[in-house]
Amino acid sequence: MIGKLRVVNSLSREKEVFEPLNAPHVGMYVCGPTVYSDVHLGNVRTFMSFDVIYRYLQFLGYKVRYVRNITDVGHLLDDTGEDKISRKAKLENLEPMEIVQKYTNDFHRVMETFNILPPDIEPTATGHLMEQLDMIQELVDNGFAYESNGSVYFDISKFNEKYDYGKLSGRKTEDLLNQTRELDGGSDKRSPLDFALWKKAAPEHIMRWNTKWSDGFPGWHLECSVMSTKYLGEEFDIHGGGMDLKFPHHECEIAQNAGSTGKEGAKYWMHTNMLTVNGTKMSKSLGNSFLPHELISGDHELLEHGYSPMTIRFFMLQSHYASTLDFSNEALDAAQKGYMKLANGLRLIKNYEYPEGLAEEINTKQAEQINKICDNCYHAMNDDFNTALTIGHLFNLVKKVNSIQTGQLKFEEIGKETFERMKSTFIAFCEEILGLKLETNLSSQNLLEVILEEYKVAKEAKNYDKVDELRAKLKAEGVIVKDMKTGIDWAFEE
Incomplete structure (x- = not known):
């Protein structure tokens, strides 16, 4: 610690x-x-x-x-x-x-x-x-x-x-x-x-x-x-x-x-501490309270639309537990953007691996910055479990992750030890400590239709290698492609 x-x-x-x-x-x-x-x-x-x-x-x-x-x-x-x-x-x-x-x-x-x-x-x-x-x-x-x-x-x-x-x-x-x-x-x-x-x-x-x-x-x-x-x-x-x-x-x-x-x-x-809505104490008698399922669905007159569970969790953790938490459409929309920014950083860094055999050319300033941000994540949580400050430091790590993606920051500049610390700290604080999971609103049905359309195009072009590749990938997910006289269909593998 x-x-x-x-x-x-x-x-x-x-x-x-x-x-x-x-x-x-x-x-x-x-x-x-x-x-x-x-x-x-x-x-x-x-x-x-x-x-x-x-x-x-x-x-x-x-x-x-x-x-x-x-x-x-x-x-x-x-x-x-x-x-x-x-x-x-x-x-x-x-x-x-x-x-x-x-x-x-x-x-x-x-x-x-x-x-x-x-x-x-x-x-x-x-x-x-x-x-x-x-x-x-x-x-x-x-x-x-x-x-x-x-x-x-x-x-x-x-x-x-x-x-x-x-x-x-x-x-x-x-x-x-x-x-x-x-x-x-x-x-x-x-x-x-x-x-x-x-x-x-x-x-x-x-x-x-x-x-x-x-x-x-x-x-x-x-x-x-x-x-x-x-x-x-x-x-x-x-x-x-x-x-x-x-x-x-x-x-x-x-x-x-x-x-x-x-x-x-x-x-x-x-x-x-207590909850407020647009600066007024949340109360059933005032008609400004909403239930969790209403906040998710958006089915409430005070809400412009619904918000995902992880967006709501992120929103609540943006405030210290002992401070008043104020709900508004603007604050929730900002939290939605903030969560997606953090989630994108988490998605990227989970897929990054330090290249084997890469010669290190350490940029001392960059390495020190990253290690300081990691330290600050601990300092914030050690300060009466200040999740708001912790999230701010995680956003600073997101900037470093995005810099790696764009090529502005190279792996060899920070070295394997610092990279591994950045990766483990970011994942641990997001998932293990703050309890934020990657979630998506992607529809599996829509994705399947996109793949089947790609399959159809490949078949019409007689690109059989691509056809076989798509068939194999879908089968690995338990889906069988069916070439019907009426068109292309699919079924669950029995």
Whole structure:
């Protein structure tokens, strides 16, 4: 690794040298989707950002255990107080777990579309109910939780006697109390700030489990504390999610972890920022949000046309994960051109091989420039995973690749060692780290028709060597040319 890896830690709000607790092993936990609705672009950006972090840590040689949970149990209530998964199940006349499976499958398809790697472990909330009940009991036993009318709540006042609730988000308890309004079940709580660890279910609530406290369901924050510590330990390295999760979700996780184990869980807390459209916050209520499939198809009134998955991935990585990302047709069109420029460079350099036996005539200035650009790719990623800067340096490498293609830069001028470093760095940062794949909109049917037309011309000219060559190439692809009385046709080889 060239230089030290530094990350912004939300706990300190400063950039810190990344030092894993159990080097070379790294534990990373990212809050996953709640599977009752379609995946939104905010999800895609968050999971794409941590996908790059996961990829880069592995590239540097760390042994990473990446855990990303699936929230599949009722804590997200609508305005009527009904669980959203249960409500969706009623509307579609399905079992709640059918809803869960349907949207989990959709989520996986979206992740695959954008070349986002699966985590090492993908636990579900419903699969860890026993562990959640155990943690609730630990919190009760330790004096940080209490039962009230069948529900169990975390006691913020008690917690603040020993710890500091609000340290992650920088919020003060007094300010929070002034801003908090009474919500459903508020009268059961000792303080408006106390949050549910276990919620007594209303009669119409479908997803419910019997416990000594009541028939109910676990609180939202609890599952992540349970699953992160189960698979990564009481202390682990990275915890991530969207900026909207910093408070209250991650704040509550820290409180639960400290209250049950005496340790706060993650060493580094990292958050992706929000999305905007033409400078306005992306929101379904404002009518300016679009789903991933709409962005790809262009089937949305705010979009002039659709964009390929790799164009969208490139677009998102052009901004640092912690900065606001603004969508506009102009920005997406620019990203499309940028991606194609990078893809063309990648296509070229993958096909380049340093000529054997070539006498080197090193141009020191050119060789130094290329090596510096390669170094800068590492420096950029080491600077809090700055993909935007990294892409800028890759474009500088594209210029060198294009110069080789045009003959302005000769292989012997940079030498084999520098060439091989340029090639391996460019391919690794594009494909392995940024996760950008070569993609094309070429139609296989159109290409086949072009080849068959060439075959027809060669046959009419009685150029049988060319006819045999085209037949052999098509056969290698599983296609048989058929000379029919009505013309030339083709079939799959049986």
